[in-house]
């Protein structure tokens with residue numbers, strides 16, 4: 001990192017903090033607390049969800065229901081899933097619940113200890129330590145990574161190198177606002193496409209501003225095609241589901257997997273999920289192997305079911321007479 005000397009860093013830090021003071025997203029509730037649980041919760045929610053949805057819908061409601069780590073620990077997992085309903089990626093909710101049990105009321109205050117808890121990776125541990133405790137450490141999310149790659153002209157560098165640059169660049173006088181400023185800069189100015197370099201506080205010393213989009217080129221996505229076969233068993237207004245243990249839908253309720261039974265086919269549909277392109281077949285079955293959870297059809301939408309299972313429900317309600325009648329009776 002020879003391109004930038006200490007004086008340049010000092011000036012960049014000052015300009016960045018000044019910009020943050022004027023333009024930063026100061027009103028986000030998790031930026032106005034040093035309650036580690038609140039900071040932790042916000043970071044977990046923000047991993048896959050837009051800031052405005054977390055701020056307006058999920059974060060306040062979740063905290064109202066589970067105001068402390070103890071309250072979360074003592075709640076049944078079903079209640080946690082219900083409060084998480086609509087946010088998706090239920091593994092996050094399960095990890096929150098496990099973490100509350102593991103740390104008994106208080107989150108640890110070091111990166112090393114945080115990394116030992118369920119579902120806490122490098123980014124989350126750093127964010128908790130920096131934003132919640134003001135520790136002088138780097139935080140690298142996708143927005144910050146993009147800013148740093150451009151600012152230091154880091155083409156095709158590994159994550160490790162990026163973290164090394166982030167470490168050198170931390171403003172030790174005010175690490176919290178420094179990292180929040182970089183985060184907001186990536187989110188508001190240094191955009192993936194058409195970054196607003198003219199409005200950027202780092203434009204004087206940025207090495208990547210000539211061709212900023214060069215630093216956001218991503219590898220072409222590779223997709224995996226799969227066929228999946230599920231059994232449908234409904235009795236007395238309840239449907240048989242199972243807790244998934246495969247990586248795709250881990251810890252969510254799914255229809256039970258079965259072998260293909262072409263003469264019992266109810267519906268076929270296509271579904272995309274992350275890198276998977278799925279051909280899904282639903283069969284009417286009379287029995288299921290393994291442990292079954294019977295879910296009332298009325299409560300189907302409240303259960304932690306995958307997007308695939310939701311789509312299956314739509315196909316079932318069109319084609320499977322029992323469910324159609326049942327749903328019609330309830331409307």
Ligand code: SF4
Nearest residue numbers: 190197200203206212
């Ligand atoms: S000058 Fe442009 S490319 Fe460089 S950090 Fe600012 S917005 Fe990003």
